[in-house]
Amino acid sequence: MNQSSNNSHSHTELEKQTAQLIIDTLNLDIESSEIDPDDYLFGEGLALDSIDALELAMAITQQFGFQLRSDDSKNREIFRSLRTLAQHIADNKTN
Amino acid sequence: MPTLPAFNYSSLDSPVVFFQGRAISLGELLHTVDYLADKIPAHQHLLNLYENRYYFLLGFLLGLKQQSISLFPSTVTPHVLAELKKSYKELLILSEQSPSQETSQIFNLQAVLESQDFLSYNNKTNIKSELNFPEIELSQTVAIIFTSGSTGQPKPYIKQWNDLLIASSHLTQTLFSGIKHTAHEKSKTLFALLATVPAQHMYGLEASIIVALQNGFLMHSDKPFFPQDITHCLEELTLLAKSRQQNIATSLITTPLHLKACIKTEVLLPGIKQFISATAPLRTELAQSCEQRYDAQVMEIFGCTEVGSMAYRRTIEAEQWTVLDDIHLKAMNEHEIQINTNRSIKQFLFNDVIELLDEHHFILKGRKEDLINIAGKRTSLAYLNHHLQSYTALNDACFYQECNLSHTNISPPENRLVAFIVLNHLESLDDGIDKKQIVRKIRSHLQQSIESIFLPKKIYFVESLPRNPTGKLPQSELKKLMHQMQQKGKG
Numbered sequence: 218m219n220q221s222s223n224n225s226h227s228h229t230e231l232e233k234q235t236a237q238l239i240i241d242t243l244n245l246d247i248e249s250s251e252i253d254p255d256d257y258l259f260g261e262g263l264a265l266d267s268i269d270a271l272e273l274a275m276a277i278t279q280q281f282g283f284q285l286r287s288d289d290s291k292n293r294e295i296f297r298s299l300r301t302l303a304q305h306i307a308d309n310k311t312n
Numbered sequence: 313m314p315t316l317p318a319f320n321y322s323s324l325d326s327p328v329v330f331f332q333g334r335a336i337s338l339g340e341l342l343h344t345v346d347y348l349a350d351k352i353p354a355h356q357h358l359l360n361l362y363e364n365r366y367y368f369l370l371g372f373l374l375g376l377k378q379q380s381i382s383l384f385p386s387t388v389t390p391h392v393l394a395e396l397k398k399s400y401k402e403l404l405i406l407s408e409q410s411p412s413q414e415t416s417q418i419f420n421l422q423a424v425l426e427s428q429d430f431l432s433y434n435n436k437t438n439i440k441s442e443l444n445f446p447e448i449e450l451s452q453t454v455a456i457i458f459t460s461g462s463t464g465q466p467k468p469y470i471k472q473w474n475d476l477l478i479a480s481s482h483l484t485q486t487l488f489s490g491i492k493h494t495a496h497e498k499s500k501t502l503f504a505l506l507a508t509v510p511a512q513h514m515y516g517l518e519a520s521i522i523v524a525l526q527n528g529f530l531m532h533s534d535k536p537f538f539p540q541d542i543t544h545c546l547e548e549l550t551l552l553a554k555s556r557q558q559n560i561a562t563s564l565i566t567t568p569l570h571l572k573a574c575i576k577t578e579v580l581l582p583g584i585k586q587f588i589s590a591t592a593p594l595r596t597e598l599a600q601s602c603e604q605r606y607d608a609q610v611m612e613i614f615g616c617t618e619v620g621s622m623a624y625r626r627t628i629e630a631e632q633w634t635v636l637d638d639i640h641l642k643a644m645n646e647h648e649i650q651i652n653t654n655r656s657i658k659q660f661l662f663n664d665v666i667e668l669l670d671e672h673h674f675i676l677k678g679r680k681e682d683l684i685n686i687a688g689k690r691t692s693l694a695y696l697n698h699h700l701q702s703y704t705a706l707n708d709a710c711f712y713q714e715c716n717l718s719h720t721n722i723s724p725p726e727n728r729l730v731a732f733i734v735l736n737h738l739e740s741l742d743d744g745i746d747k748k749q750i751v752r753k754i755r756s757h758l759q760q761s762i763e764s765i766f767l768p769k770k771i772y773f774v775e776s777l778p779r780n781p782t783g784k785l786p787q788s789e790l791k792k793l794m795h796q797m798q799q800k801g802k803g
Binding site for chain 2: 278279286
C-alpha cells in the first residue's frame with residue numbers, strides 16, 4: 218500500500234486525460250497516476266523519442282482539435298513534461 | 313576522364329533553394345560557395361550534419377568542388393564518431409554545434425555566413441554572370457554512406473558521382489517526367505521538392521538533392537516534422553510561385569509515417585502534385601486516402617543504402633515493384649536474389665525476402681529476420697545485440713521486436729523494440745537490486761552507440777534466454793517469452 222501511494226501523483230483533470238492519451242497512444246504499460254507531472258517526457262523520465270512525438274501530435278489533434286507546430290521555439294518547453302503539455306492543450310484546445 | 317555537370321538549371325537566376333522566406337538563385341548560391349571555398353579549413357573528408365538543406369547543399373557543393381568525400385553514417389553517436397575519426401583522416405565536421413564532446417575540427421557555415429566579413433564580400437563582389445563550377449568526373453568518389461553493420465563497426469559503401477546520376481536519371485524518368493509533362497506550360501510552372509527525410513541518407517540524398525539539382529527543381533530548405541509544418545512549407549512555396557506569376561507543383565519526399573500523420577490530422581497541403589514515399593512499404597489504403605484527399609499521386613521508391621534507389625510503384629495500382637532500367641534481378645537459389653547494376657557496386661544480394669516475378673518485377677514479402685525497420689530507419693538485430701551484450705553487468709541479453717499484427721486499423725503504431733536481460737549476479741531478482749537504476753544505466757550505455765528510436769521501449773529482467781542447443785534464439789521462443797512477461801505484468 219505504502220509503495221503504491223509513493224508512486225502515485227495527483228493530476229488535474231486535463232493532466233489525467235493527457236496522461237491517459239500518452240499511455241493509450243504509445244501503448245505504455247503504466248497507470249496514468251504513475252506519471253510524475255514534472256518528470257521529463259523525453260530523454261530521461263518516460264524516455265519518449267521523435268516517433269512518439271509524432272504519434273502524440275496525431276492523437277492530440279484528433280482528440281483536442283488543434284495542430285502542433287515545430288517552428289514554435291516554445292516547442293521544447295511544451296513537450297517537457299506532462300504538466301507543460303497539458304497546459305499547452307488547455308491553451309489551444311477547440312473541442 | 314568523362315565529366316558531367318553538378319546541376320542543370322536553366323539560368324543563374326533560377327531559384328535553387330527556398331531559405332528563410334526567400335528563394336536563393338543559382339548565381340547567389342555559387343557566389344556563396346566561392347566565398348566558403350576560400351575559408352574552409354583543409355580536409356579530405358566532410359561530415360555534413362546540417363539538417364537544413366541550404367547549409368547541407370553548400371557543404372555538399374563544397375565537397376564536389378574541392379574533391380573531398382562526404383561521409384554519411386546512418387546515425388551519429390559518440391561511438392560512430394570515434395570509429396569514423398579512426399578510419400578517415402582529416403575529417404572536418406560541418407555543423408552549428410559540436411556533437412557531444414567532439415574534439416574534431418568544426419566548420420560552422422551558419423556563423424561564417426552571418427559574419428561581417430561575408431557581408432562585406434557580398435557588398436564588394438558581384439555575383440558572376442557566368443557559371444563557374446567545375447563539371448564532376450563520373451568516377452569521383454563523392455560520398456561514403458554507411459549501414460550500421462553487424463559487428464559494431466559502420467560498414468562503408470562508396471558512391472561515385474556516376475552512381476548518384478544513374479539513380480537520379482531513372483527516378484526522373486519514372487517519377488518526375490509525368491508531372492513535368494502534365495504541367496500546362498512548363499515555363500509557367502515552378503517545380504519544387506519538400507522533404508521530411510534527412511538529406512544524409514541514400515533516399516533523401518538521391519530523391520531530394522540529386523534529383524532537384526539535375527532537374528533544376530527548387531528545394532525547400534526545411535525538414536518539416538509535424539503535419540502543420542508541412543502545410544506551412546507548402547504555403548511558402550505556393551506564395552513564392554504566385555509572386556513569380558507561376559503555378560506551383562510540389563513533390564513531397566516522405567515516409568509512410570508522415571503520410572499517416574497528414575491523413576490523421578487532416579491538414580491542408582496546398583500545391584502538392586505528388587507524394588513520394590520510401591523506407592518502408594506503404595499500405596494501399598493509406599495511399600488511396602492520400603490520393604483521394606489531396607488529388608496527388610502517391611509513388612513509392614524501393615531501395616537500400618548499398619545500391620540506392622532500385623524500384624518503384626504506384627501503390628494503388630500494383631502490389632508489384634518495377635525495377636529501374638539499370639537494375640536486373642537474378643535468382644541465385646531459392647532464398648537469394650542477386651541485383652545486377654552498372655553502378656559501382658555492380659552486384660548485391662537482396663536484404664529483403666522477395667518473390668521474383670521476372671527480371672524486372674518482384675513482390676516484397678518481408679524483411680530478413682536480422683533487419684529492423686522502425687519508421688523507415690534500418691539497423692540490424694546483430695548490431696543492436698552486439699552493443700547490448702557488451703554491457704558488462706549482463707550475463708546475456710537480446711533485443712526483440714514486438715509485432716502488433718492484431719491491429720485492424722489502417723495505420724497501426726510503429727512496432728518498437730524491447731530487450732530481455734539476464735543479470736550477471738545470481739541473486740534473486742526481488743532482492744535488493746534497483747531495477748530502475750539498472751535500466752537507466754543500460755539505456756545510457758546504449759545511447760553511446762544506438763540511435764534513440766532503436767532503444768528498447770521496455771527492458772524485461774529474465775532468468776535466462778530461451779537459447780536452443782546451437783545457442784540461437786528462435787523468434788518463436790522469444791515470442792513466447794514476451795507473452796509470459798506481458799501476462800506477468802498484468803498479474
